[in-house]
Amino acid sequence: MARWEPNxxxxxxxxxxxxxxxxxxDATTVNEIADRAGLTKTTFFRHFPDKREVLFAGQDTHAxxxxxxxxxxxxxxxxxxxxxxALDAITATFTDDRREFSAKLRSVTAGNxxxxxxxxxxxxxxxxxxxxxxxxxxxxxxxxxxAAELGIRAFYHAFDQWADPTNRQTLAELARHALGExxxxxxxxx
Amino acid sequence: MARWEPNxxxxxxxxxxxxxxxxxxDATTVNEIADRAGLTKTTFFRHFPDKREVLFAGQDTHAxxxxxxxxxxxxxxxxxxxxxxALDAITATFTDDRREFSAKLRSVTAGNxxxxxxxxxxxxxxxxxxxxxxxxxxxxxxxxxxAAELGIRAFYHAFDQWADPTNRQTLAELARHALGExxxxxxxxx
Numbered sequence: 001m002a003r004w005e006p007n008x009x010x011x012x013x014x015x016x017x018x019x020x021x022x023x024x025x026d027a028t029t030v031n032e033i034a035d036r037a038g039l040t041k042t043t044f045f046r047h048f049p050d051k052r053e054v055l056f057a058g059q060d061t062h063a064x065x066x067x068x069x070x071x072x073x074x075x076x077x078x079x080x081x082x083x084x085x086a087l088d089a090i091t092a093t094f095t096d097d098r099r100e101f102s103a104k105l106r107s108v109t110a111g112n113x114x115x116x117x118x119x120x121x122x123x124x125x126x127x128x129x130x131x132x133x134x135x136x137x138x139x140x141x142x143x144x145x146x147a148a149e150l151g152i153r154a155f156y157h158a159f160d161q162w163a164d165p166t167n168r169q170t171l172a173e174l175a176r177h178a179l180g181e182x183x184x185x186x187x188x189x190x
Numbered sequence: 191m192a193r194w195e196p197n198x199x200x201x202x203x204x205x206x207x208x209x210x211x212x213x214x215x216d217a218t219t220v221n222e223i224a225d226r227a228g229l230t231k232t233t234f235f236r237h238f239p240d241k242r243e244v245l246f247a248g249q250d251t252h253a254x255x256x257x258x259x260x261x262x263x264x265x266x267x268x269x270x271x272x273x274x275x276a277l278d279a280i281t282a283t284f285t286d287d288r289r290e291f292s293a294k295l296r297s298v299t300a301g302n303x304x305x306x307x308x309x310x311x312x313x314x315x316x317x318x319x320x321x322x323x324x325x326x327x328x329x330x331x332x333x334x335x336x337a338a339e340l341g342i343r344a345f346y347h348a349f350d351q352w353a354d355p356t357n358r359q360t361l362a363e364l365a366r367h368a369l370g371e372x373x374x375x376x377x378x379x380x
Contacts, residue, residue, distance in 0.1 A: 078380020120314045121307040142343070143375040149339060185333040186376040190268020
């Protein structure tokens with residue numbers, strides 16, 4: 001039976017991100033990531049299918065958090081109010097000690113087109129999870145998709161601001177503010 | 191000097207799409223695509239870096255069409271009016287004889303996660319091209335990004351309807367209608 005390794009998943013994610021930052025994504029091997037984390041290659045592959053997925057490990061959890069918050073929003077909530085609840089739920093998991101980690105993640109992704117592609121796919125997956133949850137509340141298209149898009153847009157915009165080490169606001173505050181700005185912008189579309 | 195092959199690019203795209211449809215994307219090699227098109231592997235690589243890019247060949251042209259139409263829209267045009275002009279410009283290139291080809295392309299992409307990732311990246315690239323053109327008209331964020339998003343959303347929704355062989359409307363009509371519906375949906379966000 002496989003030995004239980006405490007925090008193996010998190011150790012692998014941190015080791016991978018450090019190595020990608022130091023020597024580049026392409027130059028880093030799974031063996032090096034496992035070594036840096038003090039774990040074996042076998043342990044790595046118990047957690048991730050390949051080195052790319054290390055950076056997108058939270059996708060399912062994030063999708064579920066967003067969808068559950070929309071499902072559980074009180075019934076009189078408008079589409080954007082439900083989306084606001086979803087932003088509250090997901091941003092609460094980004095505690096201040098994750099800011100530096102997030103800055104590194106953003107920088108590694110920006111430097112590699114394969115990772116940018118994967119990130120665009122993650123983004124559309126999160127938007128779809130919100131739109132599907134809105135459908136279950138009886139919101140039809142195109143309203144549901146649009147509300148979800150505003151939520152995703154607010155989240156990523158806020159994340160970019162928050163990942164800046166000089167920023168002092170919480171991700172929750174930034175996301176709520178961004179969602180409000182987007183709502184106002186709908187009136188300026190013409 | 192390389193021999194000039196008439197319509198090589200288009201022949202390669204059609205051969206690739208036929209093979210992907212018949213035997214699957216993963217099972218198809220560049221050699222088979224070149225053979226089917228009656229061309230050589232060398233000719234293939236003069237046109238495309240790999241078999242995946244065959245399916246995304248029009249991306250730069252599409253981005254330019256969208257951006258140029260926004261740039262050239264008359265100065266009193268609102269953000270959404272400029273985006274409407276961009277949709278007119280791009281949809282005019284999707285003549286009715288491309289409908290069957292588009293249906294195949296949609297079906298091949300839907301069946302493969304690597305292609306879906308690449309397609310999501312193309313989508314975000316086209317949206318960015320429109321948003322950048324709107325910035326140059328003096329439209330700031332988040333309005334520019336939102337207007338571009340509505341345009342992209344209208345285009346892809348219309349494309350899905352149009353690629354259905356039973357549909358009889360033009361892509362231009364479908365896209366204009368979809369953009370109008372999205373504009374109305376902004377009032378239902380709450």
